Amino acid sequence: MTAFWKANQRKLAPWLFLAPGLLMFAVYVIGPIFESMWISLYDWDGLGEARWIGTANYVELFDDDAFYTSLKNNVIWLVLYMLAVPAGLLIAIFLNQTITGIRIYKSLFFFPFVISQVVVGLMFSWFYAPDFGLFYKLIEVFTGQGIAILAEDRFVTYGIIAAGLWPQIAYVMILYLTGLNNVAPDQVEAARLDGAKGWRMLWYVILPQLRPATFIAVVVTVIGALRSFDLVSIMTDGGPFGSSRVLSFYMYEQALSEYGYRMGYGAAIAVVLFAIMMVFISGFIWKMWRDETER
Amino acid sequence: MFPRPIQQTSPAAQTLYKVAVPVALILWLLPLLGVALTSVRPASDLAQGNYFGWPSSVAFSNYAEVFTKSPIAGYMLNSFKVTIPTVIGAVALSCMTGFALAVYRFRSNLLVFFMFVAGNFVPFQILMVPVRDLTLNLGMYNTWYGLALFHIAFQTGFCTLFMRNFIKALPFELIEAARVEGVSEWRIFWFVVLPLMRPAIAALSVLIFTFIWNDFFWATVLTTSAETQPITAGLSSLNGQWIAQWHLVSAGSILAALPPVLMFFLMQRHFIAGLTLGAVK
Amino acid sequence: MVHKKAGALALGAALLLSTSALAQEKRTLTYNADYDPIPLAAMEALIADFEAANPDIDVVLNNFDHEGYKTAIRNFLTADAPDLANWYAGNRMAPFVNAGQFMDVSDVWEANGLSDSLASAKASMTIDGKQWGIPYTYYQWGIYYNRDAYAAAGVDLPADGMTYDQFVANCEKFAAAGIDCLTTGTKALWPGAGIFDYMSLRTNGYEWHMDLTAGKVEWTDQKVRDVFAQWARIQPFITKNHAAIDWQDAAALLVQGKAANYVMGNFAVGVFKEGGMTNDNLGFMVFPEITPGIPRAEEAPTDTIHIPAGAKNVDDAKKFLAFMASPEAQTKWNAAQGQLPVNKNASVNTEDPFLVAGFQMLSTAEGGIAQFFDRDAPAEMAKAGMEGFQEFMVKPENLDAILERLEKVRQRVYQ
Numbered sequence: 007m008t009a010f011w012k013a014n015q016r017k018l019a020p021w022l023f024l025a026p027g028l029l030m031f032a033v034y035v036i037g038p039i040f041e042s043m044w045i046s047l048y049d050w051d052g053l054g055e056a057r058w059i060g061t062a063n064y065v066e067l068f069d070d071d072a073f074y075t076s077l078k079n080n081v082i083w084l085v086l087y088m089l090a091v092p093a094g095l096l097i098a099i100f101l102n103q104t105i106t107g108i109r110i111y112k113s114l115f116f117f118p119f120v121i122s123q124v125v126v127g128l129m130f131s132w133f134y135a136p137d138f139g140l141f142y143k144l145i146e147v148f149t150g151q152g153i154a155i156l157a158e159d160r161f162v163t164y165g166i167i168a169a170g171l172w173p174q175i176a177y178v179m180i181l182y183l184t185g186l187n188n189v190a191p192d193q194v195e196a197a198r199l200d201g202a203k204g205w206r207m208l209w210y211v212i213l214p215q216l217r218p219a220t221f222i223a224v225v226v227t228v229i230g231a232l233r234s235f236d237l238v239s240i241m242t243d244g245g246p247f248g249s250s251r252v253l254s255f256y257m258y259e260q261a262l263s264e265y266g267y268r269m270g271y272g273a274a275i276a277v278v279l280f281a282i283m284m285v286f287i288s289g290f291i292w293k294m295w296r297d298e299t300e301r
Numbered sequence: 302m303f304p305r306p307i308q309q310t311s312p313a314a315q316t317l318y319k320v321a322v323p324v325a326l327i328l329w330l331l332p333l334l335g336v337a338l339t340s341v342r343p344a345s346d347l348a349q350g351n352y353f354g355w356p357s358s359v360a361f362s363n364y365a366e367v368f369t370k371s372p373i374a375g376y377m378l379n380s381f382k383v384t385i386p387t388v389i390g391a392v393a394l395s396c397m398t399g400f401a402l403a404v405y406r407f408r409s410n411l412l413v414f415f416m417f418v419a420g421n422f423v424p425f426q427i428l429m430v431p432v433r434d435l436t437l438n439l440g441m442y443n444t445w446y447g448l449a450l451f452h453i454a455f456q457t458g459f460c461t462l463f464m465r466n467f468i469k470a471l472p473f474e475l476i477e478a479a480r481v482e483g484v485s486e487w488r489i490f491w492f493v494v495l496p497l498m499r500p501a502i503a504a505l506s507v508l509i510f511t512f513i514w515n516d517f518f519w520a521t522v523l524t525t526s527a528e529t530q531p532i533t534a535g536l537s538s539l540n541g542q543w544i545a546q547w548h549l550v551s552a553g554s555i556l557a558a559l560p561p562v563l564m565f566f567l568m569q570r571h572f573i574a575g576l577t578l579g580a581v582k
Numbered sequence: 583m584v585h586k587k588a589g590a591l592a593l594g595a596a597l598l599l600s601t602s603a604l605a606q607e608k609r610t611l612t613y614n615a616d617y618d619p620i621p622l623a624a625m626e627a628l629i630a631d632f633e634a635a636n637p638d639i640d641v642v643l644n645n646f647d648h649e650g651y652k653t654a655i656r657n658f659l660t661a662d663a664p665d666l667a668n669w670y671a672g673n674r675m676a677p678f679v680n681a682g683q684f685m686d687v688s689d690v691w692e693a694n695g696l697s698d699s700l701a702s703a704k705a706s707m708t709i710d711g712k713q714w715g716i717p718y719t720y721y722q723w724g725i726y727y728n729r730d731a732y733a734a735a736g737v738d739l740p741a742d743g744m745t746y747d748q749f750v751a752n753c754e755k756f757a758a759a760g761i762d763c764l765t766t767g768t769k770a771l772w773p774g775a776g777i778f779d780y781m782s783l784r785t786n787g788y789e790w791h792m793d794l795t796a797g798k799v800e801w802t803d804q805k806v807r808d809v810f811a812q813w814a815r816i817q818p819f820i821t822k823n824h825a826a827i828d829w830q831d832a833a834a835l836l837v838q839g840k841a842a843n844y845v846m847g848n849f850a851v852g853v854f855k856e857g858g859m860t861n862d863n864l865g866f867m868v869f870p871e872i873t874p875g876i877p878r879a880e881e882a883p884t885d886t887i888h889i890p891a892g893a894k895n896v897d898d899a900k901k902f903l904a905f906m907a908s909p910e911a912q913t914k915w916n917a918a919q920g921q922l923p924v925n926k927n928a929s930v931n932t933e934d935p936f937l938v939a940g941f942q943m944l945s946t947a948e949g950g951i952a953q954f955f956d957r958d959a960p961a962e963m964a965k966a967g968m969e970g971f972q973e974f975m976v977k978p979e980n981l982d983a984i985l986e987r988l989e990k991v992r993q994r995v996y997q
Binding site for chain 2: 015016017019020021023024026027028030031033034035036037038039041042045099100101102103104105108111113114115116117118120121122123124125126128129130132133135138140143172177180181184185194198207208211212219222225229232233235236239240253254257258261262269272273275276277279280283286287290291294295298299
């Protein structure tokens with residue numbers, strides 16, 4: 007036994023170290039992914055017997071207006087959430103100076119990210135509240151007619167995205183601030199002597215050096231956009247009349263909310279969301295894989 | 302678009318910058334400041350329509366009311382009960398997985414590593430129904446440990462990515478030297494590598510604390526009653542009861558935000574190091 | 583003795599063991615409920631009465647918060663069934679009955695003559711010819727109004743037998759005075775369903791409304807359009823931002839006199855009074871008549887107690903149900919809560935004008951008593967319907983699209 011251990015220690019050790027983490031991860035993450043795919047082929051209310059219905063959930067999904075509303079909103083989320091990347095960069099560049107107290111300023115700018123999205127959602131609900139919200143009042147001053155953003159199907163998704171951008175910009179900002187620390191000052195100086203200015207300086211000299219930060223910023227922003235559940239749930243509960251739903255929220259609504267309990271249908275929505283996310287995940291993994299194997 | 306260091310500019314520009322930064326900060330934090338102000342506004346102000354003016358008096362009594370008339374203290378306690386074990390569990394597990402993936406060369410190394418990474422990005426909803434069933438079947442539904450157990454498992458993905466990259470950057474010669482001396486693998490992990498991982502452990506702990514404290518989705522999926530719900534889910538249900546009582550909603554929000562904010566301020570260096578590891582190499 | 587145990591099932595089980603050990607030969611009866619503070623106190627008092635009458639029974643009450651309970655019940659019924667559980671009448675209990683999670687308690691009805699004393703609620707407790715629980719309270723819906731707002735707009739106070747035409751005419755006057763004729767807050771969707779139910783009950787009658795919620799009528803039917811056509815007449819006078827506010831916010835509008843009328847349930851009276859209204863300026867009226875000659879039907883959601891199929895102490899649970907069905911228990915609980923007892927032999931607090939009006943209105947509703955849209959219709963249909971109602975109140979021009987969508991849901995849900 008001990009001889010065997012001595013001889014194979016180096017081979018076995020990694021698996022022993024991996025075992026607890028891998029086991030937990032397999033049980034709670036990897037397994038459930040496949041289980042969800044399986045459940046999506048059933049009609050099940052979570053109480054009685056599940057009934058095999060094949061692809062019927064998916065067939066229904068493709069004829070479901072609420073599904074398309076959610077999908078459309080997800081696309082809007084993805085596109086607008088990307089604004090966090092340039093906005094975060096801008097603030098990072100703005101703050102990338104050394105004056106007294108700048109460290110405190112930087113961390114205060116970062117504040118929104120530390121706060122729970124539930125709290126962010128409540129703050130913005132208050133901000134948008136009809137009749138007395140600051141935003142409502144401002145619109146009223148400028149246009150004479152206040153707008154209850156969260157009750158207006160044309161604007162509601164944008165209102166929620168604005169709330170989501172607040173912490174996301176802070177997150178991107180901190181990524182870039184750290185990246186900017188590592189920008190070589192001599193290169194910047196050299197470029198300046200060569201006459202590089204304005205956008206050209208940013209585009210050709212600074213951004214290439216920030217590439218790792220940009221990669222992470224894009225990754226976390228995409229994931230953040232597709233995970234947008236908390237804000238929708240807190241601020242509108244998908245309303246008015248379902249116009250601010252996104253896939254992650256619609257899934258929860260179908261599977262677990264008061265009028266839901268269609269586990270199979272919910273699982274089918276989750277599978278679609280997973281497929282969309284997988285496109286991005288594969289992209290990230292492919293890039294990371296390349297980086298890993300190149301070295 | 303890349304400004305020179307402020308010290309190289311004219312004194313006027315320097316002054317302008319020193320004014321611009323705090324002004325920008327106030328604008329940036331306007332929603333937060335508004336809520337903070339509302340949280341100390343007496344209810345009578347709100348009733349009279351004084352939403353934005355200076356509060357007629359500072360009503361810390363709002364906080365007292367939140368504590369005495371709602372189970373918020375219990376919610377916060379529940380949050381700690383979920384968060385602290387999760388931090389310990391996820392960090393402990395990922396120290397080992399990170400070590401395994403960073404130090405050993407074996408065939409499926411990268412495959413396992415990328416499985417952790419990919420799993421960490423998965424949408425929660427694809428896990429929801431099975432995880433809820435599993436938790437129910439284990440008899441852990443609506444308990445702090447049922448919630449913590451899931452969080453530990455899920456966070457292991459991110460933590461493994463983090464730890465593995467960190468250990469990879471450590472000097473490998475140390476491990477080689479120990480092996481030459483015949484030190485067992487476990488002792489290498491425990492006595493050679495682990496002490497060097499302290500900064501990584503600190504950074505991860507702060508990060509995971511914030512993530513888990515702020516989790517709302519799993520709290521709503523796996524807990525239902527006031528006795529077990531963490532603060533995020535609790536605040537959401539209190540919001541349903543405190544309709545039109547924005548002074549209470551605000552006070553509750555500030556309370557819910559306090560622990561991660563304090564954590565961030567106390568451990569700022571670690572926090573940012575954690576977030577940006579991998580962003581800059 | 584009343585115990586409140588942690589919601590944690592495992593912890594609860596441990597606690598359960600310890601209490602039964604303490605109580606020695608006492609038999610434990612576990613009861614899962616979802617009471618707010620006032621009704622909770624009332625129930626605790628009733629439990630004390632029950633235990634005094636049955637010294638060998640120890641009732642353990644596990645109180646959940648109202649919203650969380652709706653999720654929790656699905657779990658505890660299968661995982662760790664109590665002996666008694668709160669729920670609602672009508673289609674709302676159908677999923678549990680059909681899944682075999684509730685016990686048939688027809689014998690309790692028979693033994694205690696409940697078919698007679700609880701006659702008004704029998705239909706809503708019956709599925710497949712059997713009764714599945716005990717109704718112990720209900721409350722009326724109707725129009726609550728602010729007399730001061732009527733005075734401010736120079737509108738005559740609503741009189742008995744007011745018609746819908748008169749109501750609409752009043753709305754014009756309120757609009758001229760800058761007051762919302764009708765207010766509601768549909769952020770949580772269900773308040774809009776109250777308006778729909780009355781539009782439907784008054785336009786086409788109880789039988790038709792029940793057929794609609796039972797899925798026997800197409801949503802694109804002309805009679806459905808008739809309902810919405812009537813609704814469209816007051817739509818312009820409904821509070822504009824109703825989709826952004828909760829029902830309590832709308833209640834504030836009524837209290838402040840910014841709105842004149844509110845289609846609501848009687849539980850809102852407490853909120854109006856907290857806001858400063860009194861019996862002097864808060865009024866209640868029956869929803870006005872739309873189609874003449876239709877027997878008047880009303881809306882009165884019923885709350886119920888059931889025995890889960892997995893209950894361990896069925897005998898004592900049935901004893902408790904019989905107790906809760908009694909006129910004494912129902913009088914006591916409803917007096918504390920300000921609601922109406924279902925038992926016809928129970929008495930109502932005559933000091934409360936709203937209870938008296940409600941009791942009077944419901945006991946003379948020859949058309950029938952509806953539960954509420956989300957209890958009469960199955961969950962999925964209810965959700966889609968309430969979203970449609972909200973959309974209609976914001977954008978009446980979308981009616982065709984809304985009805986087509988609802989018809990699609992109907993075809994799937996009731997297949």
